[in-house]
Amino acid sequence: MRLVIAECQVDYVGRLTAHLPMAKRLVLVKSDGSVSIHADDRAYKPLNWMSPPCWMTEEPAPEGTDVHAVWVVTNKGGEQLRITVKSIEHDSSHEMGMDPGLVKDGVEAHLQELLAEHVTTLGEGYTLIRREYMTAIGPVDILCRDADGATVAVEIKRRGEIDGVEQLTRYLELLNRDATLAPVSGVFAAQVIKPQARTLATDRGIRCVTLDYDKLRGTESTEFRLF
Template identity: 55%
Template sequence: MRIIVADCSAEYTGRLQATLPMARRVLLIKADNSLLIFSELGSYKPLNWMASPCTITDITPDYADDDPATEVPQKVIRATATKSTDILEVTLQHIYSDETYDLGEDPGLIKDGVEDHLQRYLAEQIERIGEGATLVRREYPTAIGPVDIMAIDGSGVHVAIEIKRHGGIDGVEQLTRYCELLNRDPLLAPVRGIFAAQTITPQARTLAMDRGFECLLLDYDEMRGVEDDSLRLF
């Protein structure tokens, strides 16, 4: 993991155009070459990013023939997407820190037992999201964390599924971030979202519907094959 603290500006070109003016920010460059730009304020969502697969190029500007009074950036970092023409170019005017750390192998997120079981059961019973659905994989990797389940519905559309025991607004926001990122990949888009949980708060359901997501209630006992014995005498 490479961590850079610098005064920087950024330009994203390609399928979309976006500009970040000069400010002090943190850049994370992961082992897979994903580049993420963060600011001090706001949530943990990056201001802009280039997801893997991409190529990172360090450029040392050379303005020897230009006006010597012009301030020369210390470095330009260019991230070029492999599967599209997208380019994220970050101009580092002043670098305060540029360090690389070997984080080693990560064991991954250890989830609550019930939540992990819900994910496994739904992956095994993926037809619960609709007839003809097929599983792509559990823990589908993205630059901002793994999607619980990625599937393809009966119409051939990719589906990102976020699973919680108790579904609240935070879970809907998490699914929103995944879908926004995944829909930038032309090989996946369009990607729709399903918010699945044992219980879903009214506020989360309203927000999910507003974002165009489907809500799916999961019956843990029924999914793991526990019979209903409420009418039995023995």
């Protein structure tokens, strides 16, 4: 991983355009080719990024300017993230090695496995694309298609809280940049979903699904029910 702290301007040119004026920022260049731009806020969410497959080239600085270099990150669709670097304060590379990945607790891991086996729990006509669909920012629990063939990303939690909705939102922002998948909608699935998380998900167009663990395992709950 390459870490660069630089005073830079960033322009995204593609289906959409976005501009970040000159300021000091952190640029992360990962071994998978992805590049993300970070400010000193917004927690872990980048200001802008380019997902793999992509590649970075360096253009010479324009003559008569105080620009150090122009880094151009291009994806397979021809979209570009143009980083105009005025000065570099820090530039280092680090070998991270193989990451073991996020280890879910037993219930969440089993819920993911069961829901993948019974993906029609999400709706009639749903079909599985794959579990643990890898992205530049981590694996999506389940990627599937609905009855109309549209792509759906599913985030699974034992307890559905706001952090889980935020996580799914980041995945959706990333996946919707892939023309082969977009448009991608989201499903937030959990055994229990807190009201605040449900409200946030609904506001962002994410559907919430409450999972019955016993039913997915093919057994009925022994609890008394009113209905």
